[in-house]
Amino acid sequence: MVTNVRLRTVDRRGQLTARLDESEQRFLRLADAAPVMVWVSGLDKGCTYFNRRWLDFTGRSLEQELGSGWSTGIHRNDFERCLEIYTQAFDARREFSMEYRLRHHSGEFRWIWDIGAPVFGPQGIFEGYVGSCVDVSERKRAEQRLRESREMVSSVVASLYGHVAVLDRTGHIIAVNDEWLRFVRDNGADEAAASVGASYLEACHKAVGLGDESAEKAVAAIEGVLNGSREHFSMDYACSSQGVDRWCEMIVNSLRRPEGGAIVSHIDITARRRAEVEAQRLQQELSHLARVSTMGELSASLAHELNQPLTAILTNAQVAQRLIAAGNPDLVELGEILADIVADDQRAGEVVHRVRSLIHKGNVETQRLDLNSVVWDVVRLVRSEALIKDVKVILELNPLPMMIRGDRIQMQQVLLNLIINGLEAINESGSGDATLVVRTKLADEQWVQVSVEDTGVGIEDSALESIFQPFHTRKTKGMGMGLSICRSIVQAHGGRIWAKRGGERGAELHVLLPVDLELRP
Numbered sequence: 001m002v003t004n005v006r007l008r009t010v011d012r013r014g015q016l017t018a019r020l021d022e023s024e025q026r027f028l029r030l031a032d033a034a035p036v037m038v039w040v041s042g043l044d045k046g047c048t049y050f051n052r053r054w055l056d057f058t059g060r061s062l063e064q065e066l067g068s069g070w071s072t073g074i075h076r077n078d079f080e081r082c083l084e085i086y087t088q089a090f091d092a093r094r095e096f097s098m099e100y101r102l103r104h105h106s107g108e109f110r111w112i113w114d115i116g117a118p119v120f121g122p123q124g125i126f127e128g129y130v131g132s133c134v135d136v137s138e139r140k141r142a143e144q145r146l147r148e149s150r151e152m153v154s155s156v157v158a159s160l161y162g163h164v165a166v167l168d169r170t171g172h173i174i175a176v177n178d179e180w181l182r183f184v185r186d187n188g189a190d191e192a193a194a195s196v197g198a199s200y201l202e203a204c205h206k207a208v209g210l211g212d213e214s215a216e217k218a219v220a221a222i223e224g225v226l227n228g229s230r231e232h233f234s235m236d237y238a239c240s241s242q243g244v245d246r247w248c249e250m251i252v253n254s255l256r257r258p259e260g261g262a263i264v265s266h267i268d269i270t271a272r273r274r275a276e277v278e279a280q281r282l283q284q285e286l287s288h289l290a291r292v293s294t295m296g297e298l299s300a301s302l303a304h305e306l307n308q309p310l311t312a313i314l315t316n317a318q319v320a321q322r323l324i325a326a327g328n329p330d331l332v333e334l335g336e337i338l339a340d341i342v343a344d345d346q347r348a349g350e351v352v353h354r355v356r357s358l359i360h361k362g363n364v365e366t367q368r369l370d371l372n373s374v375v376w377d378v379v380r381l382v383r384s385e386a387l388i389k390d391v392k393v394i395l396e397l398n399p400l401p402m403m404i405r406g407d408r409i410q411m412q413q414v415l416l417n418l419i420i421n422g423l424e425a426i427n428e429s430g431s432g433d434a435t436l437v438v439r440t441k442l443a444d445e446q447w448v449q450v451s452v453e454d455t456g457v458g459i460e461d462s463a464l465e466s467i468f469q470p471f472h473t474r475k476t477k478g479m480g481m482g483l484s485i486c487r488s489i490v491q492a493h494g495g496r497i498w499a500k501r502g503g504e505r506g507a508e509l510h511v512l513l514p515v516d517l518e519l520r521p
Contacts, residue, residue: 037112037133039070043126045090054133059105075101075109086116093118093126099136110137162267165194169226169260171201183266200264214238218250225254225262236269247273316341368516369411371402371440371448378415379438382423386436389427393419396439402448403516410489414497417482418452418509425456425507447495447512455506464499486511 031038031051040049046067055062058073074082078100089096095117101109116131163183166175173196184194194203201222207215214237221233233252238245249269255261320337323329379393386393404411415438422436437453459467468487483497490497495513502508 034132039131039133041090041116041129041131043128045087048128057104057135058102073103075103077101089116090129099140102133110135111140112136162265164263164265165200166255167200167222167226167262167264170199171222171226172199173197174261180266218252222252222262222264225252226260228254228260230254236273246270313341313345365407366405367408369404369406369408371404371411371450371513372397374408374411375415375438375440375450378412378419381416382419385420385423389423389434391423391426391434391436394435394437396437398440398442398448400442402440402442402450404448404493404513405516406493406513410493414486414489414511415450415452417486418511421482421509422452422454422456422507425454425458427456429455429457429505442515443512446515448515449510449512451508451510453502453506453508455502458501458505459499459507461501464501467499468497 028049028051031049032053034051034053037054037057038049038051039047039054041047047070048066050062050065050070055065058065058070060069060073063069071079071083082098082100085096085098095115097113097115099111099113102112104110112133113136114131114133116129119127119130121127163180164177165173165180168174173194176194176196181195194200201219204215204219204222208219214235217235218237221230221235224230225233231254234249236247236249239248246268247270249267251265251267253263253265255263316337320334320341323334323337375395375397379395383393419436419438426434426436433455435455437451439451439453441449441451443449468483487497490511490513493513495511497509497511500508500510
């Protein structure tokens with residue numbers, strides 16, 4: 001009986017061993033077919049098995065890898081770290097994962113992600129570890145490229161001038177430079193609302209709620225760039241920094257990437273604004289000086305222009321005195337004489353008024369102007385100069401009002417310079433045909449043109465552009481600033497000025513100015 005029991009026990013053990021061997025063989029076949037690298041270790045921490053994919057990766061035999069032989073393929077900079085992770089997990093009988101560089105059969109080190117799990121038998125007895133590995137070199141390279149890209153972006157953003165923030169497509173901040181954070185701190189603003197992760201659009205909307213008109217304009221622009229309806233936007237706005245009034249320029253550019261986004265820059269332009277104001281002041285001073293100089297050149301003709309009404313006033317006054325002295329004067333005749341005196345006085349007053357308005361020193365005053373009226377004012381002023389120089393002035397003005405927006409004095413200065421230049425060119429040429437034509441016309445629905453054409457010495461082709469440069473002159477006593485000032489004034493009014501050679505001789509100066517579309521007659 002005992003013998004039979006022993007025989008049955010041995011038989012069961014044999015069957016169990018056979019099943020275990022069969023299970024192990026099945027596991028090994030599955031491991032060899034697995035798309036990942038598989039390893040198995042025993043109780044002594046040494047490896048007892050590597051599947052075919054592992055051996056193909058390392059290019060070594062199973063005998064070379066068993067035990068601790070596999071560890072010779074680990075990069076020396078990763079070995080100590082891997083050994084510590086493996087040993088601690090093994091002693092604690094817990095799962096682990098680690099990344100390390102393993103030598104490929106090509107000699108290249110590739111990154112491996114290794115996951116190990118403890119194995120327990122039917123009775124809960126610890127039997128070792130089984131693990132799987134995958135090659136994550138491409139992922140690591142992608143991570144490295146992404147990291148380098150982010151570092152490069154951070155470096156670029158940090159190097160940008162001004163206060164710079166990078167927004168994602170939803171308007172949230174994903175990067176800022178140091179100047180941005182410094183500006184926020186210096187002005188006592190909420191740093192959390194202006195740091196990475198915060199919604200810049202939300203902060204702008206709050207500013208709109210406080211009545212900030214520039215913020216309302218900024219919100220519309222940023223949203224336009226983020227939704228792709230516009231590529232670029234910029235605006236100037238007044239701000240205060242540490243209690244000092246300043247000017248800043250806001251620039252928004254789209255991020256040309258699939259994810260979208262925008263770069264927002266705020267640049268302090270206070271110094272530039274001050275320089276522009278100073279340059280404008282100097283320009284006005286120079287223009288005023290040029291007008292005074294021109295009036296000095298016209299002193300003889302102005303004296304002639306004033307002499308006529310003053311002489312008439314004197315003559316009429318003397319006649320009136322004689323009539324009164326003769327007794328019983330004709331009141332009707334006396335009234336006519338007084339009316340002539342009033343008319344002549346008004347003529348003299350108009351001359352004085354035109355001179356005073358031209359030499360007046362003041363700020364630019366933009367208003368609605370009829371270009372024909374400006375031409376008439378200037379022609380009346382130079383009429384005596386033309387008579388002295390024996391030049392025939394012909395006016396060919398558009399019959400309809402030529403409405404523009406601008407400063408009357410500056411427009412008069414432009415036309416005065418062009419006409420005086422034409423009269424001097426004619427006088428210099430000594431030509432028998434001494435004619436100067438001033439013409440206005442509607443170039444198209446959006447532009448009006450005024451031209452001054454003379455029969456003077458003309459302009460060389462090589463000088464058609466240079467005559468508008470500062471200090472360019474052919475006059476022995478000229479400053480060479482007249483036409484340069486003209487171009488500055490015309491450009492400030494949104495127009496352009498150019499010169500052409502005349503037909504047979506002489507020159508043509510043309511000025512193109514925008515029509516006042518909102519205030520048409």
